[in-house]
């Protein structure tokens with residue numbers, strides 16, 4: 102099979118148009134999501150409205166995608182999977198590549214370059230250096246402390262390269278301030294108020310590092326940090342993905358992405374250096390992004406997390422496979438209708454029943470086969486964005502969010518694996534970066550109620566939730582049911 106490259110790809114199978122040689126944007130976090138989402142909107146925007154909006158893209162650590170795309174003349178394909186069928190098309194908008202951790206100064210130079218007007222980010226919730234408990238920069242993080250100690254302008258002289266995303270952006274902003282050319286930092290991560298968080302960490306970093314007044318003024322007045330809600334399920338690429346692309350396009354692509362038909366991007370208008378006409382790809386400009394973000398985090402992501410823990414605890418490898426169980430459907434819909442929806446001020450014009458129906462179609466997507474262990478991973482980073490604020494709202498109004506309590510119990514069961522919980526291969530595949538700290542917090546406790554109390558009291562879901570004694574008790578009770586009688590019984594208990 103011939104490799105994908107400029108001589109083998111057919112423009113008929115292309116999404117949008119090819120970008121011109123000089124990039125107008127930078128992207129940090131060249132992984133799967135960006136290539137199935139922002140890059141696709143950008144290719145369509147340039148087709149409809151033109152513009153030099155090619156992308157200079159940086160992976161974080163791994164060379165996999167960067168090397169594969171470089172060998173393929175910058176090209177890759179997007180495989181769209183649904184019960185109705187499959188299709189594959191090629192995207193051609195990336196013009197330069199790099200690896201942030203190998204050469205952070207290249208990113209600093211890119212941000213300083215007046216030809217670039219936007220930096221998009223998919224560096225995951227953990228990439229911002231944001232501490233939800235401190236509601237600011239995570240000053241406990243040794244890498245951030247090292248970047249701060251190096252200073253900003255001074256560190257350029259000392260030659261110490263930044264190690265963190267926020268340190269790199271701050272250094273770039275400092276250099277850009279010298280030219281005064283406006284710049285936008287467009288977060289595309291699943292964080293509530295993702296633009297506000299990006300603005301907060303960059304500004305605090307500059308202040309703590311002792312940046313000049315001119316730089317702080319530039320960051321405050323000439324830099325945009327629009328909030329945005331992004332939504333498209335993009336599971337990891339597998340050999341099946343590559344084989345499907347071969348079958349559909351007749352070429353070998355080493356770095357395709359697989360995704361669903363559904364795609365959504367809602368953003369604030371705050372792009373002082375201009376932006377691609379992303380509306381052409383279906384993006385929505387709105388002043389109600391905060392509402393869309395809540396809809397996304399609490400209906401899509403919180404349901405996905407629940408499905409994931411219910412799945413791994415039952416040894417089911419995929420989200421659609423988990424959804425097929427009737428008890429799971431009742432539990433997920435109960436979480437959506439009773440626990441999540443009442444906490445969300447809905448955006449104007451959004452019909453909740455239509456939205457739920459579209460969600461159900463997404464969970465039913467057997468060909469996409471998103472994996473339960475992908476979503477069950479990183480719970481200590483993902484769940485704080487999805488659950489505590491909504492749970493607290495119910496508790497303070499005198500209601501118990503039973504299914505949220507089950508979701509937390511499912512996460513604890515997956516990570517701590519108390520006696521009585523049958524360990525499945527899917528549970529073993531869950532990547533939880535806080536596992537050691539969670540087990541340390543649990544210490545010698547063996548009773549499920551004690552385990553739940555220890556995990557919540559340690560602040561993994563913030564410090565306000567554990568003050569709600571009844572919630573801790575409910576999580577502990579459900580953990581006990583999971584350990585003694587299994588997850589089916591716990592679902593029945595939570596749903597009533």
Ligand SMILES: NC(=O)c1ccc[n+]([C@@H]2O[C@H](COP(=O)([O-])OP(=O)(O)OC[C@H]3O[C@@H](n4cnc5c(N)ncnc54)[C@H](O)[C@@H]3O)[C@@H](O)[C@H]2O)c1
Pocket residue numbers: 129130131132133134135159160161162163223224225226227228229266289290291292331332333334335336
């Ligand atoms: N995959 C999806 O379905 C999806 C949907 C909506 C939003 N997102 C957002 O996109 C992010 C990335 O998802 P993906 O599917 O592309 O994942 P991925 O694993 O394919 O790529 C993630 C990228 O972020 C980088 N990264 C991870 N941790 C980092 C850190 N601490 N500092 C800097 N960079 C870091 C990785 O190295 C990689 O380049 C998610 O965390 C989420 O916020 C993903």
Ligand SMILES: O=P(O)(O)OC[C@@H](O)[C@@H](O)[C@H](O)[C@H](O)CO
Pocket residue numbers: 225226290291331332333334335401402405476479483
């Ligand atoms: O990407 P994260 O880390 O915020 O969460 C993992 C999944 O929930 C997420 O990737 C979803 O698939 C996505 O948010 C759907 O749009």
